[in-house]
Amino acid sequence: MSIPYLSIIIFLPLAGAIAIALLPRADPKRIKLTAAFFTLLSLVLAIALFFMFDRSLAGAQFVERVGWIPPLNAHYFLGIDGLSLPLVALTALLGFIAVLVSWKIELRVREYFVWLLVLETGILGVFCSLDLLLFFLFWEVEILPMYLLISIWGTGRKEYSAMKFVVYTLLGSALMLAGILLLYFHAGTFDMVELAQLGLGPALGSLLATAIFFLLFFGYAVKLPLFPLHTWLPDAHTDAPTAVSVILAGIMLKMGGYGMIRICIAIFPQIARTYAPLIIVLALVSILYGAAVTFRQRDLKRLIAYSSISHMGYVVLGLFALSQVSISGATLQMVSHGLIIGLLFALAGLLYDKVHERDITRLGGLARQMPIMVVVFSVAGLAALGLPGTSGFAAEFLVFLGSFRSTMVAGIQIYTVIGVLGLVLTAGYILWMLQRVFYGPPKADYEGAADAGKLETFYALVMVALIMLIGIYPRILTDVINMGVLPILAPFG
């Protein structure tokens, strides 16, 4: 038997969590080092996987499949293809960085890292599962740690935000579960690869297939989040501790986009096509409305959170434009946004630690005190507004290019141009934010505020390097992603 790489990557963080829970002495330093060790190991393996991945194969690789619940025909079935590999790598990276971001945590350190690591295992599992029941199980794993992390280590109205997150997610999960079960009762399998090949849409009759499609879609639309299901996001992101915001915005939102492509579109291509205009309109509302509301935010974290809604709209636009280039672009956008928003949240948290202020109207002139922060924050901001040379441009450009040329959706050119308008708004709120936070005369209140330390500079520069690498040489990911997109578009001929 070959080495079960995926299982190892997925469960390394969980192993770390167990190790931390069992550590004899609750020395914070040791706990943090243990957490860093296990997540780093997982990251190293994920990177190795990235290089071992065969870029000429379309199907799933590193497959592990063993019987799990025989009466249900459910399997412990893992595998990754071009769509999941970049997201697995992103998760492993942000998982490790989240530990570094949490280095200054002092409250209930042991529990904090236990939950953080359990969370990572759950997300990794989602991206690797090829069995729907297993997928669902992993999907649910994140709820408890997330609830606790926000409500205990958060700030502001943390209980409210945590509860709101849970209510939304559970509502989405409940509908998704209903969809999964309906699917199972009619197809007799949880095997996602098989389900995608069955051509279920026509077989089930349009009403039932549509119902299942939207039950599943709802769960992902909550997570992504798509307008009008987005209001949990600003609360949760704002009140969560920094590292959790990084994970939440950086990877968990991508579970929504991933679910849409991997399950909704792959299993019900025809229905996806039928309802694409409706979904794309919601995506455009997310892009423009999200950007408009972002303009109004005074809280730095909340501003970044709202910008996420706008940027995830591009993912949905690209996915449901249903062309090879647009879906590749959308997947690239998930990775790119994960890096950019992860970095932005990490920096916003860091900024708060240094000056104890998140109200943009009261900040200002920090560029002088924080020469490193201003550079990194600017790069992340410029990437968010889609500056060429950064991943943001490569991804959004591919989304637009692919969408505009798509032949699958009527009127897509007009939708795409409306989407491009979002770039102007993004430039507006990002630059306005940078101006109000960093520029202007230095303020006496923040006299002597420290800049980013060595550790922070290290992980920030790593992320900057990746953002620029993908921006300058997007093939490093698109060649992989493309292999994952091909089978999904096969039903369209």
Place this chain on the structure above:
Amino acid sequence: MPEVALAIFLLPIFSFVVISLIIRPFLNKRPQLSWYVTIASIGASLILSLWMLVEVIKAPGHVLPMPDYQWLVIGDTSIHLGVMADSLAAVMLIVVTVVSLVVQIYSRGYMHGDPGYCRYFAFMSLFTGSMLGLVLADNLLFLFVFWELVGLCSYLLIGFWFHRPEAARAATKAFIVTRIGDFGFLAAILFLYAKTGTFDIGELQHLALVGAIGGTALTWAAIGIFSGAVGKSAQFPLHTWLPDAMEGPTPVSALIHAATMVAAGVFLVARLFPMIASSYEAIMTVAIIGGFTAIFAATMGMVMNDFKRILAYSTISQLGYMMLGLGVVGVGVARGAVALEVGLALGVAVGIFHLFNHAFFKALLFFGAGSASHATGTFDIREMGGLRKAMPWTFATFLIGSLSIVGIWPLAGFWGKEQILSQAWHYAPILFYLAMITVFMTAFYMFRLLFLAFGGEYRGGAHVSLRESPAVMIVPMVLLAILSVVSGWLPISEFLGGESHSFFGALASPMAWASLLLAALGILLAYAIYSKKWISAESMRRRFAPLYTIVSRKYWFDELYENVFVVRILVDGIFALFHWFDDHIVDGMVNGIAGGTIAAGREIRRLQTGQLQAYGLAIFIGILAIIAFFMIFG
């Protein structure tokens, strides 16, 4: 050898990388190094550009074959990047490298001792490299990438002194206003790609000329592209960012106004001229916007009191001339009045020849502004005066620059302007008359500036001892002054395929005399008001009070855009409505529905304060129960 062309733009970018990754972090004690690296890289680019110019001159049809690299392949979409070495690129390379090099030399004096010295030269290198890449790009995507990087560098350099709120605001404004234009540009790129499956400029032009893309589609694409140029070249109605952009260090202004950034818009129209000129509506738009901007900006230039602001309006006005030149020839082509091949080359020649000459005298004028403020500590011309005596070099060179921009024979500015006027005369008489009036206005505002700043007696504070700037600033000015005289004598126009002109022959045309007369009248009026004070400026202002208010308030465009449109209509209007909607309707509805759940949650929390793990455990057990349920009953 063709790969050497890549070095032309990669060298300055490399300089940026070296300064920001090596010199700034590790050798910050010796900031001078960053200057040396910058000078070396741009100097090398200049030498390579000269080499390329020679090669292009020798090449048949003035085009060199260049390599092409694959950047991205997804399915049947394959994106190539490559460079284009033709006469247009060759001329632009010379403009950019020469002006940039001179600006860097001047900057050494101007930026001496600034705490951001390394950062300054890093950005300047990137700025130059990006502009060179833009000029060399052979396809729209590649061009757009550098187009945006040029915009980024302007942002960074305009906001260079970021602790000044005006600088930060001006930087943001420049980026966002130009990005509004870029929206149209990007949409046009997508549109053209969807229609033709290519980004390649040569192919696109070919397709437009043979009629494979045409009609309304082509018009929209051309107008989209032109909207990008309108933003970058600060044409009406996206002109508002450029006058504010003077918040950056003065050498930056020189570079922005002369050879990079604003030149990019004119270059873009020239680069895609065959395509844009294939649509009569589009090219007419170019001509009208250009002609209107020329006179519109000139009116504002006549009443400003800030040295650099006057120059900024003069730039907008001159860029309008260039657009006008491109536009009117294109109109001739579109009407069939000129043979296609001849007309296409002629249009580019007319527009770019003026850009070429303008680059030198405009950089010179900004250097003069920098030198004058270096001595007086202000840019307000009401607080200057009498600089002629204390700063003879600055005065002499500034006078040459002024005469050149006004278009006095035989200085550089004369030649390009004459070509534009004569083309306008042929194809768009109304625009021709506007352009002639602009000549008068240009002469007036430039000499108003000159008399106020350099003439009369010093009006500033007594504590300032006026002194001429150091040699490191004067030498570049003298160099540019020479170019401002002779650049028009170079056969640039012929090289680009335009008309040739003879040194004295130009004076045979009555139009030349008409424009010289108007220029002289403008100078005379400025002399009468500001030097001899035969006419009181104050009484003029009172007599034309309403007009003066309108113009000096810049037609209220800043208020309209910023206060009314952005703040009132968008941020505090529509966006505020959305914000309210989000908080009260979208979220309110959800909170209402979830109210019961939340209340229940509150109860549980009250019961189990501090026992959150237990509470969480309950959720977990619940999930396990669900799964167990399916395992048993599924």
